[in-house]
Amino acid sequence: MNPSSYRRIWKVVRRIPKGRVATYGQIARLAGLGGAARLVGYALHALPDDERTVPWQRVINAQGRISPRGFPGAEEVQRRLLLREGVRFDRRARIDLARYGWKER
DNA sequence: AATTTGACCATAA
């Protein structure tokens, strides 16, 4: 048993409830890859565009912001998806993790 | 086989 780490990551991401967000580091920890936050970003980047069972938009960085992509404009898509779920951003495009952060061990 | 790269994080100054 050692399904690809990507699959474990996606599995964890699927558990994030609607209207909540989690950080890359948090996902890595829950997936048993503590410390390997970068891998989470990489795994999400590798998701097919038509994938809809994984709520990738609920994963943000530790600063409560949407991580910059290579492609400009992608951030806006994510922001829109989150707004549609009821997640609010403050004036500096940051999310209050104390309020919207996913609490789970 | 070795090196580079990436949607990151915590810590230090």
Add this chain to the structure above:
DNA sequence: GTTATGGCCAAAT
């Protein structure tokens, strides 16, 4: 508030 550094893992070159 900022910038720099080291650590972590898998996929692509």
